[in-house]
Amino acid sequence: MLDLIDVRKTFNAKxxxxxxxxxxxxxxxxxxxxxxxxxxxxxxxxxxLNAIAGVWPIDQGSIMIDKTDVSRLxxxxxAPLLGRVFQDPMxxxxxxxxxxxxxxxxxxxGERRTLKPGITRAERNQYREQLATLGLGLENRxxxxxxxLSGGQRQALTLLMATLKKxxxxxxxxxxxxxxxxxxEKVLQxxxxxxxxxxxxxxxxxxxxxxxxxxxxxxxxxxxxxxILDISGEQKKxxxxxxxxxxxxxxxxxxxxxxxxxxx
Amino acid sequence: xxxxxxxxAMPGAVAQGLIWGxxxxxxxxxxxxxxxxxxxxxxxxxxxxxxxxxxxxxxxxVWIALLCAVAAGMLAGLLTGVFHxxxxxxxxxxxxxxxxSLYSINLAIMExxxxxxxxxxKYALIVSQRNVRTVSWNxxxxxALVFLAALIGVLYWFFGTELGSSLRATGANEAMSRAQGxxxxxAKILGLMISNGIVTLSSVLLxxxxxxxxxxxxxGAIVIGLAAVIISEVIFGKLFRNFALKLTGVAIxxxxxxxxxxxxxxxxxxxxxxxxxxALVVAIFLGIPYWKAHLTARSARKGGRNxx
Numbered sequence: 001m002l003d004l005i006d007v008r009k010t011f012n013a014k015x016x017x018x019x020x021x022x023x024x025x026x027x028x029x030x031x032x033x034x035x036x037x038x039x040x041x042x043x044x045x046x047x048x049l050n051a052i053a054g055v056w057p058i059d060q061g062s063i064m065i066d067k068t069d070v071s072r073l074x075x076x077x078x079a080p081l082l083g084r085v086f087q088d089p090m091x092x093x094x095x096x097x098x099x100x101x102x103x104x105x106x107x108x109x110g111e112r113r114t115l116k117p118g119i120t121r122a123e124r125n126q127y128r129e130q131l132a133t134l135g136l137g138l139e140n141r142x143x144x145x146x147x148x149l150s151g152g153q154r155q156a157l158t159l160l161m162a163t164l165k166k167x168x169x170x171x172x173x174x175x176x177x178x179x180x181x182x183x184x185e186k187v188l189q190x191x192x193x194x195x196x197x198x199x200x201x202x203x204x205x206x207x208x209x210x211x212x213x214x215x216x217x218x219x220x221x222x223x224x225x226x227x228i229l230d231i232s233g234e235q236k237k238x239x240x241x242x243x244x245x246x247x248x249x250x251x252x253x254x255x256x257x258x259x260x261x262x263x264x
Numbered sequence: 265x266x267x268x269x270x271x272x273a274m275p276g277a278v279a280q281g282l283i284w285g286x287x288x289x290x291x292x293x294x295x296x297x298x299x300x301x302x303x304x305x306x307x308x309x310x311x312x313x314x315x316x317x318x319x320x321x322x323x324x325x326v327w328i329a330l331l332c333a334v335a336a337g338m339l340a341g342l343l344t345g346v347f348h349x350x351x352x353x354x355x356x357x358x359x360x361x362x363x364x365s366l367y368s369i370n371l372a373i374m375e376x377x378x379x380x381x382x383x384x385x386k387y388a389l390i391v392s393q394r395n396v397r398t399v400s401w402n403x404x405x406x407x408a409l410v411f412l413a414a415l416i417g418v419l420y421w422f423f424g425t426e427l428g429s430s431l432r433a434t435g436a437n438e439a440m441s442r443a444q445g446x447x448x449x450x451a452k453i454l455g456l457m458i459s460n461g462i463v464t465l466s467s468v469l470l471x472x473x474x475x476x477x478x479x480x481x482x483x484g485a486i487v488i489g490l491a492a493v494i495i496s497e498v499i500f501g502k503l504f505r506n507f508a509l510k511l512t513g514v515a516i517x518x519x520x521x522x523x524x525x526x527x528x529x530x531x532x533x534x535x536x537x538x539x540x541x542x543a544l545v546v547a548i549f550l551g552i553p554y555w556k557a558h559l560t561a562r563s564a565r566k567g568g569r570n571x572x
Binding site for chain 1: 422424425426427428429430432433436437439440441442443444445446447448
């Protein structure tokens with residue numbers, strides 16, 4: 001379960017650049033919910049995910065993951081509960097370390113890091129099998145530096161790292177935005193497969209309305225740091241891009257302003 | 265010019281290079297593994313010798329004095345780490361602050377004298393310049409090699425552990441490390457402590473080697489360390505992929521640095537201008553990757569036009 005209760009965050013408070021990024025945001029997710037998040041530029045989608053992950057402290061409100069109040073915990077202490085994949089393929093992996101080393105780091109998320117070996121033979125075999133399920137041939141390049149991989153390969157690896165230890169909540173922050181359409185499609189399908197197989201509670205930010213409609217069991221739309229539309233179940237299955245746009249206009253009184261969303 | 269004078273000076277250059285190579289490995293850990301330029305070393309490079317020599321002059325056993333010196337270096341690293349992580353001071357400035365405070369601390373340790381001598385005939389020093397041209401177990405080159413081998417072995421093991429991997433991850437990608445639950449502040453502090461512990465070990469050996477400790481003996485240490493790291497990268501970058509080999513390369517880099525210095529001195533350069541020469545050489549080598557990137561970007565643009 002995830003509960004955001006009246007979360008507020010203002011960047012550059014009391015300056016000319018003041019920006020209310022989260023404006024009393026509340027959201028409840030049930031276990032197994034796969035929620036897609038859309039919204040215009042600066043609506044607060046990524047900010048919401050960063051608030052949950054603890055990239056910076058929030059100004060007000062509380063964030064509960066499975067009854068644990070994480071609102072005041074530093075980022076690394078929340079990490080055991082979360083799996084994260086970022087928009088920039090460079091962010092989720094350590095480029096100068098090997099594929100298997102990256103996986104070994106992720107396998108120890110939330111555990112004390114001791115003077116035991118950083119990776120064991122048993123782990124290697126397990127990683128080889130898990131990499132094979134990605135279908136990218138990475139299982140034969142386990143000792144290659146991650147920096148040699150393509151953006152799509154890195155995102156697939158980050159996805160595997162995020163779910164290697166089953167997280168309470170998976171945060172996908174426009175994780176296909178930097179990929180070419182074909183690779184993006186592959187990574188999306190892989191994400192869905194992993195989410196369904198592990199029944200992971202997931203928040204997926206996307207700029208692609210069609211993807212937002214196609215994936216997940218619930219869709220939320222954000223504007224000005226708040227949720228303005230929340231559609232789930234049967235109603236979501238019958239959504240079209242057109243009635244999503246109309247709904248946005250009705251709820252916010254503005255045109256949907258997200259260049260990438262409109263162009264895709 | 266007398267070639268035999270140069271050859272005579274070589275064992276000394278190699279011994280000093282190996283001792284400074286230990287220091288350079290400390291610099292490698294902050295500069296390359298953690299991606300922090302730590303200027304603490306200019307201070308801790310004198311602290312080690314100061315603590316060890318003063319303790320020995322007061323009758324403490326050499327190995328206990330060595331351990332105390334290393335602990336003092338680790339405390340210096342801790343101070344820089346706290347300045348950086350708990351007070352948000354940029355790492356370079358944090359290192360400068362510690363370095364400056366160490367100047368006073370080192371003087372205080374040395375009973376407010378700028379240098380303190382220690383005689384090899386009266387005290388059980390680990391290495392001494394006196395034995396540098398002898399064929400014996402006391403030869404400082406041999407002893408420095410033993411220390412280097414042990415150090416490289418321990419570091420190779422450590423950076424393969426879970427804890428060591430978390431330090432490497434912190435240097436490679438902080439955002440990713442935190443997302444994987446690594447306390448990056450703790451990792452940086454630990455790295456700075458290990459690095460400065462290694463630097464003080466080198467400082468102890470250097471003070472024994474030369475038979476005295478001087479409050480200024482660490483001045484410019486960071487530049488010598490960087491020079492060793494860069495020399496090893498230029499020469500062995502493509503050859504040495506393994507971590508232990510990379511550390512070995514850094515030690516060899518320091519030896520090469522000292523041999524070059526010896527040659528330059530032999531050619532008649534004024535000793536007082538050495539630091540200027542070192543700084544310029546390091547600046548140029550640090551600039552090379554930047555120039556390379558610029559040149560490739562330009563030639564790529566040109567290539568694009570030619571193909572169009």
